[in-house]
Amino acid sequence: AQTIHQWPVAEIKAVGSPLSLGCTIKGKSSPNLYWYWQATGGTLQQLFYSITVGQVESVVQLNLSASRPKDDQFILSTEKLLLSHSGFYLCAWSLEQYEQYFGPGTRLTVL
Amino acid sequence: GDQVEQSPSALSLHEGTGSALRCNFTTTMRAVQWFQQNSRGSLINLFYLASGTKENGRLKSTFNSKESYSTLHIRDAQLEDSGTYFCAALSSSFSKLVFGQGTSLSVVP
Known part of the structure; x- marks a missing residue:
């Protein structure tokens, strides 16, 4: 059974549109959660981390925000997408x- | 700030041969992880080391925290070993994992 699930698998969005990406962890109690971003052909960069519900720390500012509404859920979002937001987003x-x-x-x- | 310098950036190996990847750290790191990223983008955990050496099959990794480096040795390379390998160091800052630039490994017959 997969411990960590991300949705959607892929998105194509217009510049200026909103975005919401989700991550769910199953079978782990009170995990630390993280968001990473990877540009095409590049390395991974940590964006946010959370050690508990309702608490999120920003590591890098990329005009994105994150929230942890439940112990097992981590959300990455923005109200206005930029071209530079393209890439691969990983939850950990x-x-x-x-x-x-x-x-x-x-x-x-x-x- | 915390930086991880990974080398080489690209590597081509013939099946059955081996080589080593290396990561140097600019500051003291608490632990290191090594990953393989496959063609779909998934990161596969290879090793987690707080110190010393670990071995798993044809892979062996060492982390020397005093001298601020880590290595990943691959022996008897197989075609399925192809992919991008990343080292990532856990900094003294809470939960920050700093990635190297990656090594693109190509194993050829």
């Missing part, structure tokens, strides 16, 4: 500050 989890495990990712294309 860990127990406390240890090994991180990644979800399958969402591929975003902004036109």
Whole structure:
């Protein structure tokens, strides 16, 4: 059974449109959660992390926001997409500050 | 800030041969992870080390926190080993995982 699920698998959106990406963790109690972004052909960059419900810390400012409405859910969003938001978004989890495990990712294309 | 320098950026191996990837860290890191990213983009966990050496099949990784580097050794390379390999270091800052630039590995017959 998959522990971490991301949705949607892929999105094609227009510049200026809103975005919401989701991540759900199953079978883990109170995990730390993370969002990462990867430009095509590039490396991964940590965007946000959360250690508990309702608490999110920003690591890099990319005109995005994140929320953790439930213990097992992490949401990445923006009200206005930019071309530079295109890329691959990955959610990850860990127990406390240890090994991180990644979800399958969402591929975003902004036109 | 925390930086991870990964080398080489690209590597081509013949089946059955081996090589090593290396990551150097600019600051003291608490632990290191190594991943393989496949063609779909999925990150596969290879190793997590807080110190020392771990081995798994044809892969072996070492983390030397005092000298600020980590290595990943691949031996007897197979076609399915092709992909991009990333090291990522866990910094002293809470939960921040800093990735290297990746090594694109191509295993050829």
